[in-house]
Amino acid sequence: MRLVFAGTPAAAVPTLRRLATSHDIAAVVTRPDAALGRRRVLTPSPVAQAALELGLPVIKAARLDDAATAEIAALEVELGVIVAYGGLVREPLLSMPTSGWINLHFSLLPAWRGAAPVQRALIAGDDVLGASVFQLVAELDAGDVYATREIGVAETATAGEALETLAHDGADLTAQVVDAIADGTADARPQVGEPTFAAKLSHADGLLDWNAPLDTVFARFRGATPEPGAHTTVGGQALKVLEAVPAADAEPLAPGRFRGTKKALLIGTGSGALAVTRVQPAGKGAMNAVDWWRGQRGGDELQAGS
Template sequence: MRILFAGTPSVAVPSLEALSDAGFDIAAVLTRVDAPQGRKRVLTPSPVAMRAEELGLQVIKANRFDDAVLAELDALALDAAAIVAYGGLVPVRALTIPRHGWVNLHFSLLPAWRGAAPVQHAVLNGDDVTGASTFRLEEGLDTGPVFGSMTETLRPAETSGEVLDRLSVSGAMLLVQTLSAIDAGSVEAQPQRGGITLAPKITLADARIDWNQPAVAVRRRINAVTPEPGAWTTAGNQRIKVGPVTPPDEAPDRSRPAVLPGRVLVQGNDVVVGTGTGPVLLRRVQPAGKKIMDAPDWARGALAHGELVFE
């Protein structure tokens, strides 16, 4: 089967590697143009572009499907296109180019969490089970019929980044199986069934912690936005990024006294922050303009001049 692979971030790399290892004829790899990275804003190829070049594959860099890109895809004589987190909309004209259409690997159990941030919303919502689906791409947002799916348990302590890393590997195997079945003519996509939930992109405002919420909700929000865009709070006029926390029922010492929501205290060797239902153990913080550090190291300086309250 002669295919196009479309993807951009590191989460798409396992799928590209799996398709290559499985022997698919990858005619070209479509990815977004080089983007500025780091403090010096150096133009850097996407993770998919870098891996494709290592594999000796043709790379097409484009953020939109203009006439030149469409002509290039037309000339490839594609049987199918596989897309994983490409980061742009595929127009109707492009959908008709491959003989078997486009197969999208999406990191949710469709129709749950249609949209740009399915894993983040699953973690934020406290889902017990997550997974991945392969479906035929169509004009609607993640509305196409499903070829197959796989499930995995969501662990309470996992961040969305950790979950996505797991799903990127198991989902890659699902994508290989789906394209192999399409090539063999042994699978038919089925309409999506069940309750629809939406997963729009997580904004920086969504990543702000409300310490008045219960400890479990605070933890879910922090886990959901880790590593991107990163959970944050303020102390005075300073913005502080906060890493994952441990709720009181999982902390080694469960006999912690009550702490007002947002108040930061050092208790023995631990740093705790109050929430609406009890203190959580703070592990890592990153003050504005500084590197991430262990909470006790940060607290020694931050609390040197009196009490501290996160807002």
């Protein structure tokens, strides 16, 4: 099929590469270059960089406005494919391709419609993650579903790690749907069940509540890592928690209290301890958690959340 592909982050790249092997991608739509790093260097999106490597034309648009719509209309594509582009597809662009648009979404719809499905699913403690390919409609993530796939991830996987797995499995799922649309065998069915919604995470969503049970604290850590980042305060100063796992058979420790071991810094929760191995203090780089703790005056008296 002749396609237009829209996507921006690294999670969209596997689908772009997969579709480029068997379909005619007329153009790739992605968000404009972003200022990254301390020097705020303008950097193309991961999708833009992949498109360049593949020799594909790129349309950079902050939103799919009249100008972007005109560019896409001139391509006369049969199908639009979107994966985490970061903007809405509205009419008349929505109906412009002869087969409309399909969307790879990283949840088992109708669960977790919205911007942060993987993060919200992990924070909620969901045991199963997955991906869905559906027909894009005006209502948020509400279109008929062509295919879903449950995808297993490690029990300790963060949102970033889980998304990497989902992106590769989702690429194959999307390619199967595009092939089926091309040969006329695709079958989309209405979503069944009560939808849940996955709003974009804010900085506040990464705050760890040490009085909560261990599984709740760890679930929030997983869902908020790497963005917006799991964090706490110590002595009024922010401390980002970068790497952590539940501590097996740890001695009781009051919520928020620290205890150092040779390999990890234990922090008490409402029902066990979290073993933290890497942290990032405010204004500094990432470092070994035990080394950070040993460098704090009165380390034995430190209290997370204070």
